[in-house]
Amino acid sequence: MDYNYQNIIAGIKSGEYRLMGFGSCRRVYNLNNGYVVKVARDIRGVEQNKNEYQIHINCTSRFFAEITYVSEDFRLLVMARAKRIKKMRAVYSFYKVNNMDSLLKVSGLGQDLKDNDLGTGDLRRASSWGLINGEPVIIDYGLTHGLFKKYYKGNLFLRKRYTPIIYQ
Numbered sequence: 001m002d003y004n005y006q007n008i009i010a011g012i013k014s015g016e017y018r019l020m021g022f023g024s025c026r027r028v029y030n031l032n033n034g035y036v037v038k039v040a041r042d043i044r045g046v047e048q049n050k051n052e053y054q055i056h057i058n059c060t061s062r063f064f065a066e067i068t069y070v071s072e073d074f075r076l077l078v079m080a081r082a083k084r085i086k087k088m089r090a091v092y093s094f095y096k097v098n099n100m101d102s103l104l105k106v107s108g109l110g111q112d113l114k115d116n117d118l119g120t121g122d123l124r125r126a127s128s129w130g131l132i133n134g135e136p137v138i139i140d141y142g143l144t145h146g147l148f149k150k151y152y153k154g155n156l157f158l159r160k161r162y163t164p165i166i167y168q
Contacts, residue, residue, distance in 0.1 A: 003069040003078055008037055009167045021127070023140070025162070030081065035068060038077045042162035044151045048142030049077040055141055061112040065130065065137045075165060082130020082139050091129050091136040100124055117144040 008031075011017045017029040017037070025045035026038045040046040049070060056067040069078035085091060092098060095106045100120055104110035113120065118141060122128045128140040143152075151162075 003076075005071050005076060008076055012037075012039065013167075026142075031078065034081050035078050036081045038079065039167075040075045040165055042164055044147070044162060045165075046074045047147050047151070050074040050142075051144050051147060052077060052079075052142040055116045055118075059112060059116060061108070062135075063109050063112055063138050064141055065132060065139045075167075079139065080132055082132045082137060085126045085129045085131060085136060088124065088126050088129075090126070090131075094136050116141070117146055119143075119145055119148070 008017070011031075012029055017031055020028045020030050020036060022028065022041075025041050025043075026048060027041060029037050029039065031037055038045075038049060038052075040049055053067055053070040053074065055064060065082060066080040067077060068080070070076065088100075092103060095103055097103045097106060100123070104113070104120065112118075113123075122140060122143055123138065128138060129136050130139040131137075
């Protein structure tokens, strides 16, 4: 699929693309075509987009949602749109496990996380998962241990501000 950076930004500014959610450093918009765009709000969002893209191209795991486009500067990342999961119980039920420890043993998920410097902190939240074709997949996998140490560790209560990205 062909995406144009300026067209996506224009669509967001005009209200064509609805805000679906946001985190500390990215906003997610529905592209109305079965995909979403994750827009970096600051350097941390750029780094998370970059990490997700690197994981996607280097890992063949079925647990990570598909990425179809990333801008050259990693400010925008287009990912398959997933149906919202409200409770982790849905993930556990699908994989026939009772908790996160058991889930990590399913078909190499734990190894996939280890290989990609990912922890389980975010994965314990239902909002990090979504359903694609009826199967739970991880839709938020950009926060590696290295990124956490660089931007978040020791900063949880100080709330350090990062220069916001302005889209023209």
